[in-house]
Amino acid sequence: xxxxxxxxxxxxxxIILNExxxxxxxxxxxxxxxxxxxxxxxxxxxxxxxxxVDKEKGTITIIYMIVGKSTxxxxxxxxxxxxxxxxxxxxxxxxxxxxxxVVCVGGGTGTAVLHPITRAMYQAGNRVIAIVGARNKDYxxxxxxxxxxxxxxxxxxxxxxEGRHGFVTEELKEILESEDVAEVVAIGPVPMMxxxxxxxxxxxxxxxxxxxxxxxxxxxxxxxxRVTIGGMTKFACVDGPEFDGHQVDFDGLMRRLxxxxxxxxxxxxxxxxxxx
Amino acid sequence: MDYEVEAxxxxxxxxxxxxxxxxxxxxxxxxxxxxxxVTLGFGLLEAQYEAARCIQCKDPACVKGCPVGINIPAxxxxxxxxxxxxxxxxxxxxxxxxxxxxxxxxxxxxxxxVCVVGKKKGREPVGIGNLEMFIADxxxxxGVTNEVEIPPSTGKKVAVVxxxxxxxxxxxxxxxxxxxxxxxxxxxxxxxxLLYGIPEFRLAKSIVDYEIEQLxxxxxxxxxxxxxxxxxxxxxxIEEMGYDAVFIGVGAGLPNFLNIPGEDLNGVxxxxxxxxxxxxxKAFDFPKYDTPIIPGRNVAILGAxxxxxxxxxxxxxxxxxxxxxxxxxxxxxxxSRKIEIHHAEQEGVxxxxxxxxxxxxxxxxxxxxxxxxxxxxxxxxxxxxxxxPIPTGEHEYIDCDLAIISIGTSANPxxxxxxxxxxxxxxxxxxxxxxxxxxxxKGVWAxxxxxxxxxxxxxxxxxxxxxxxxxDAYLKGEEEW
Ligand SMILES: Cc1cc2nc3c(=O)[nH]c(=O)nc-3n(C[C@H](O)[C@H](O)[C@H](O)COP(=O)(O)OP(=O)(O)OC[C@H]3O[C@@H](n4cnc5c(N)ncnc54)[C@H](O)[C@@H]3O)c2cc1C
Ligand code: SF4
Ligand code: FES
Numbered sequence: 001x002x003x004x005x006x007x008x009x010x011x012x013x014x015i016i017l018n019e020x021x022x023x024x025x026x027x028x029x030x031x032x033x034x035x036x037x038x039x040x041x042x043x044x045x046x047x048x049x050x051x052x053v054d055k056e057k058g059t060i061t062i063i064y065m066i067v068g069k070s071t072x073x074x075x076x077x078x079x080x081x082x083x084x085x086x087x088x089x090x091x092x093x094x095x096x097x098x099x100x101x102v103v104c105v106g107g108g109t110g111t112a113v114l115h116p117i118t119r120a121m122y123q124a125g126n127r128v129i130a131i132v133g134a135r136n137k138d139y140x141x142x143x144x145x146x147x148x149x150x151x152x153x154x155x156x157x158x159x160x161x162e163g164r165h166g167f168v169t170e171e172l173k174e175i176l177e178s179e180d181v182a183e184v185v186a187i188g189p190v191p192m193m194x195x196x197x198x199x200x201x202x203x204x205x206x207x208x209x210x211x212x213x214x215x216x217x218x219x220x221x222x223x224x225x226r227v228t229i230g231g232m233t234k235f236a237c238v239d240g241p242e243f244d245g246h247q248v249d250f251d252g253l254m255r256r257l258x259x260x261x262x263x264x265x266x267x268x269x270x271x272x273x274x275x276x
Numbered sequence: 277m278d279y280e281v282e283a284x285x286x287x288x289x290x291x292x293x294x295x296x297x298x299x300x301x302x303x304x305x306x307x308x309x310x311x312x313x314v315t316l317g318f319g320l321l322e323a324q325y326e327a328a329r330c331i332q333c334k335d336p337a338c339v340k341g342c343p344v345g346i347n348i349p350a351x352x353x354x355x356x357x358x359x360x361x362x363x364x365x366x367x368x369x370x371x372x373x374x375x376x377x378x379x380x381x382x383x384x385x386x387x388x389x390v391c392v393v394g395k396k397k398g399r400e401p402v403g404i405g406n407l408e409m410f411i412a413d414x415x416x417x418x419g420v421t422n423e424v425e426i427p428p429s430t431g432k433k434v435a436v437v438x439x440x441x442x443x444x445x446x447x448x449x450x451x452x453x454x455x456x457x458x459x460x461x462x463x464x465x466x467x468x469x470l471l472y473g474i475p476e477f478r479l480a481k482s483i484v485d486y487e488i489e490q491l492x493x494x495x496x497x498x499x500x501x502x503x504x505x506x507x508x509x510x511x512x513x514i515e516e517m518g519y520d521a522v523f524i525g526v527g528a529g530l531p532n533f534l535n536i537p538g539e540d541l542n543g544v545x546x547x548x549x550x551x552x553x554x555x556x557x558k559a560f561d562f563p564k565y566d567t568p569i570i571p572g573r574n575v576a577i578l579g580a581x582x583x584x585x586x587x588x589x590x591x592x593x594x595x596x597x598x599x600x601x602x603x604x605x606x607x608x609x610x611x612s613r614k615i616e617i618h619h620a621e622q623e624g625v626x627x628x629x630x631x632x633x634x635x636x637x638x639x640x641x642x643x644x645x646x647x648x649x650x651x652x653x654x655x656x657x658x659x660x661x662x663x664x665p666i667p668t669g670e671h672e673y674i675d676c677d678l679a680i681i682s683i684g685t686s687a688n689p690x691x692x693x694x695x696x697x698x699x700x701x702x703x704x705x706x707x708x709x710x711x712x713x714x715x716x717x718k719g720v721w722a723x724x725x726x727x728x729x730x731x732x733x734x735x736x737x738x739x740x741x742x743x744x745x746x747x748d749a750y751l752k753g754e755e756e757w
Contacts, residue, residue: 024507038464044557044566045464070566085464087501216557219462219503220688221529222549228540233533238690252540255642259542263568270563 001082002037005059011139015065015109016075017051023058025088031116032094032210032242035060036218038085039073046070047215049241050089051112051142060088063112063141069267090218091241094120094208099182102126103175104150105168105196107133107188111142113210114187119149121185127151129179131171133188137162169195176203183208186245190254197245207245211236213256228252279321283328284356296400297326304622308592311476311560314619315379315409323410327355329393330402337390338404344738346370348387348404355407364415367408368422372445373737375416375483376470378409381734382613416486426494427454432751435460435519437504437691440468441733442525442724444487445740446747451494453748458519459491460502465556468527469725470733472556473548475586477593481555505691510698514719521719521747524706525740528725530688534578534681538636543570543644547579547587547682554590572678575599576647578633579682580607585616587680588625599625602674604632604652604665630654630665631672636679647674685730695720705729713743718757721747 006019025035034049052061066075077083094117102121106114111132122128130150134140136159147153154171155163164171168188175181176199184207186196193209200207213236216222220238227236230247234240283291300316301307307314318326330352338348347366354363367374383405388394394401415421432455436443439461447457465471467484492498504510504526513519531546533539550569553559557567575591577584580603591599601620603610606629610617621627630652637646649672652665687704699707699716706715706722713721723739725731749755 024502028507042558042565044568069563073566085501087462087464087503088507090503090506216549216552217463219506219529219690221531222552223531223533223546224549226533226540233535233539249540252642256540256542258641259570260568263562263570267563267566267568 001084002086003082004077004079007077007079010063010141015063015139015141017061017063017112018074018077019052019054019059019061020083020086021058022060022086022088025086026053026055026058026060029053029060029089030093031096031120033089033091034218034241035062035086035088035090036215037062037074037083039070039077040084043073043084044070045216045218046074047090047212047218047237049113049210049212051115053116060086063109065109068264069271072268072271087218090237092239094185094242096120096124098125100126101129101179101181103129103131103172103181103184105131105133105172105184105186105188105192106146107168107192108139109141110188110192110210111140111146114185115142115145115149117185117187118146122149122151126182129154129175131156131168133157133168133192135159167195168192169199172196173199176200176205181205184245185209190250190257193245193248194250197248197250201246208242209245209248210241211243211248211253212241213253214259227256279325282321282358283324284358286328291328292331294325294329296329296403297322297406299403299406304624307477308589308623311593313480314477317413318406318410323407324356324358326403327352327407331393333392337392338387338402341387341390342370343386343732343734344370344741346387346408351411352402352404352407355411360411360414361420363411364420365422367411371734371737372448372741373441373487373733374408375412376441376479376487377734377737378405378407378412379479380474381405381408382732384614386734416483421490424452426452429456430454430751432456432520433458433518434521434523434747434751435513435517436523436525437510438462438468438525438527438724438726439466439488439498440525440527440724440736441470442736442740442743443468443523444491445737446523446525446721446723446744447496448491448494449741449744450747451491451496453744455748455751457495458497458499460504460508461498461500462503463556464500466498466500468525472552473583473586475551475555475590477589478586503690505694510691510695510717510720520751521721523713523740523743523747524691524715524720524722524726525724525736526688526691526726528685528687528705528728528730530686531681532684532686534633534683536633536635538638538644539681541636541638541644542642543572543677544636544679545570545681547583547680548685550587550680551583551590554594560594569594570678571595572676573597574676575678575680576674576676577601577680577682579603579684580605580610580612580627581682581684582612582616583684584680584682585612585620585625587682588620589623591678591680592623592625596678600674600676601625601627602631602633602647602649603627603629605662606630606654609662628674631674632665632667634671637673644677644679646676647679649674687726687729703729708739711742712746713739714746714757
C-alpha cells in the first residue's frame with residue numbers, strides 16, 4: 001500500500017491534494033512526469049501528473065479534481081489510508097532550459113501540474129510570467145505557490161471575481177503583444193490548451209502542452225493513449241505527456257477522452273447508489 | 277468410452293486400437309457467454325487410456341519436437357502405470373510450467389506433429405498436450421509440488437525484470453539453487469502475458485496465481501509497480517542495489533498498428549489494450565470492476581493469429597452479436613493454432629479471408645462505424661515461401677462498431693533505450709547468446725520474447741531455464757563472463 005500522509009481540500013472540496021509515500025518514485029521523479037494510481041483491487045488505472053515531489057521525505061503529491069467514479073473513490077481515502085498501487089515516474093520530463101521570458105499558463109487543476117514546471121523554469125534563470133485561470137476565485141488553486149516561483153502572476157476568472165474578467169488567452173495575447181516571449185507552457189483543460197496553442201502559433205512562439213489521454217499501462221504496451229502529433233501517431237505515455245502544442249490534434253484528443261462517457265456515468269451512478 | 281479395464285492391463289494390440297480420447301469441453305453455446313475455461317481436463321482413466329496409445333518409440337520423435345525435450349514416452353508410461361508422482365517429476369525435469377504449457381503450447385506443430393502414431397493413415401497422434409495438462413492439474417489439485425532441497429544461501433543477489441514465463445522460470449530455478457531472487461514487474465500483478473493477454477477461458481488465472489505463489493514459497497520476492505528503465509534502471513540494479521546478475525524478460529509488448537487512416541477513432545483498439553482491459557483489469561465484470569470496455573455489437577478483428585482468436589472469442593463473450601476475423605491471407609496461411617480457429621468457429625466467430633483493411637470510417641462524433649477493405653488474391657511466394665496477397669482493386673465495406681488490431685507486437689524500447697551497452701538487432705530485440713542467454717552487457721542475461729520477438733510460452737520458458745543455468749554457473753565462479 002502507498003500511504004497518504006497529507007490530504008487537503010480545495011475549491012469547496014472539489015479538488016483534492018494527496019501527498020503519498022512512494023520513496024522509489026520520489027527519488028527518480030522530474031517535473032512533467034506522471035504516475036498511475038489504483039485505489040483498490042477492483043480499481044482502474046488512473047494517470048495523474050505529479051504536482052510535487054519531496055525526495056527527502058520520499059513522497060509525491062498529486063492534485064485532482066473529482067470528475068468521475070475513480071476520482072470520487074480516491075477522494076474518500078483519508079490520511080493513513082492508501083492506494084493499492086502507484087507506479088512511476090512515467091513519461092518524459094519537461095525540457096528545462098534558460099531561454100529568456102517564459103509564460104506558464106495554468107487552467108483548473110492543470111495549475112497543480114504546471115507548478116513544478118514553473119518552478120524549474122524559474123530556477124533555471126528564466127523570467128517567468130504565470131497566468132492562472134479558473135471559473136471563479138474559489139477555484140483558483142496554488143496561488144501563493146505560483147507567486148513564489150514566478151516574477152509576475154496574473155489571474156483570470158470567468159466571472160471576474162478575481163483578476164481579469166475573461167479567459168487566459170486574452171491575458172496571454174496582451175503579453176505576446178508587448179513582450180518577447182521565448183516559450184509558452186500551457187496545462188489545463190483541452191480547449192484551453194487548444195486556444196492557447198492557436199494564439200501562440202499566430203505569434204510564432206514555441207508552446208508546450210501536457211496531454212492526459214485515457215491510459216492503461218503507461219509504458220507503451222496498449223496504445224490506448226495514442227495522440228496525433230503533426231499527423232503522426234504517438235503514445236502519450238512514453239513519447240509525452242508533453243508535446244509541441246502547434247502539432248497536437250486537440251479535437252481528436254477531445255473525442256478520444258469521451259470514448260467511455262456512457263460507461264463512466266454508469267459507473268459513477270453505481271458508486272452513488274452504493275454510498276447511499 | 278468405457279474404461280472397465282485399467283489401461284495398464286491392456287495388450288499391445290488393444291492399446292493400439294484405442295482411439296484418441298477427446299478432451300471434455302464446455303458446449304460452445306454455453307461457454308461463449310462465460311469466461312470459465314473451455315477445456316475441462318481428463319479424468320484418470322481417460323488419461324491412462326490416452327497415454328497407453330503411445331508405442332514407446334526407442335528413438336522418440338516427439339522428444340525432438342518438444343522445444344525443451346521433455347521425456348514424453350517416460351511420463352506417458354508413468355501415467356499408464358499409475359505413477360503420477362513419477363510422471364509429474366519427469367515433466368518438471370524440463371518445464372517449470374506444465375499446467376500452462378499443456379494448455380497453450382502449439383503441440384500440433386511440435387511434439388504431436390511428429391508423433392509416429394499420428395503418421396498412420398486414419399490415426400491421430402497421442403494427445404501429449406492434454407496429458408501434460410492432466411498431470412500438472414493433478415499435482416496442483418493434490419498439492420504435490422516440485423520439492424527440491426534448497427542449498428544454503430549463496431549470498432548472491434539476482435534481479436529478474438518481467439514476470440512472464442521467462443522471468444518466472446529464471447526466478448524459480450535460481451531460488452532453488454540458493455540465490456536471493458527478486459522479480460521486478462511493471463504491472464500491478466505478476467504473470468506477464470499469461471495474465472494480461474491469454475484469456476481466462478484458455479488459461480485460468482488461478483493457475484498463474486498458483487505458479488506465482490509457488491515462487492513466493494521458494495523465497496522469491498516479487499516487487500510489482502516497478503518499471504525498469506523508469507522507476508529504477510539496469511545500471512542502478514547492478515551498481516547501487518548490489519545485484520550480482522540481472523535477467524531481462526520483458527516480453528515484446530509494443531502493439532503494431534496498421535498505420536491507415538481513422539486509426540484514432542473511438543472503437544479502434546490494439547488487441548493488447550482490449551485483452552488487458554478484459555483480462556487483467558476484469559472489464560468483463562464492469563461496473564463491479566472499475567475499468568470499462570466498449571461493448572461492441574458488431575466486431576471486426578484484423579489479423580488471424582492466436583491473439584486475434586483470443587480477441588474474437590473475448591468479444592463474443594462480452595456480448596457481441598457478430599464477430600468477424602478479417603485477414604488478408606487465406607485460412608491455410610493463418611499463423612493461429614488450428615484448435616483456436618476451430619474453437620472460435622464453434623463459438624460463432626466468422627471469417628473473411630483475402631481481405632485487407634484500407635481505412636477506418638467514423639461518424640461525426642469520431643466513433644467507428646465501418647472499415648473500407650480491399651479484396652486480395654494470392655500471388656507469387658514471398659521470401660518465407662508463403663504466397664503473397666496482392667490487391668485486386670475490388671473494395672468491400674465492413675460494418676462494425678469495434679475493430680481490434682491484432683497484427684503482432686514488437687520489442688518495447690523503454691528498457692533497452694535506457695540501458696547502455698545492450699546490443700539490439702534491427703528489430704530492437706536484445707541480442708542474447710542462444711545457449712546461455714548472455715547479452716553484450718556484463719552481468720546481464722535476457723530471454724523470451726524480448727530476444728525472439730513474439731514467440732511462445734515454451735520457448736520463453738526454455739530460454740529462462742538455459743539462462744538460469746548460465747547465471748548459476750557464473751555466480752558460482754564456474755563460468756567466466
Ligand atoms: C493474447 C496472446 C495470446 C498468446 N497465446 C499463446 C499461446 O496460445 N501459446 C503460446 O505458446 N504463446 C502464446 N502467446 C505468446 C506468449 O504469451 C509469449 O511468447 C510469452 O508470454 C513470452 O514470455 P516472456 O516471459 O518473454 O514475456 P511476457 O509474458 O510478455 O512478460 C513480460 C513481463 O515483463 C513486464 N515488463 C515489460 N517491460 C517491463 C519493464 N521495463 N520493467 C518491468 N517489467 C516489465 C511486462 O509487464 C510483463 O509482465 C500469446 C501472446 C498473446 C499476447
Ligand atoms: S512419438 Fe508418439 S508414440 Fe512415439 S514416444 Fe512420442 S508420443 Fe509415444
Ligand atoms: S497507456 Fe498504454 S501505451 Fe500508453
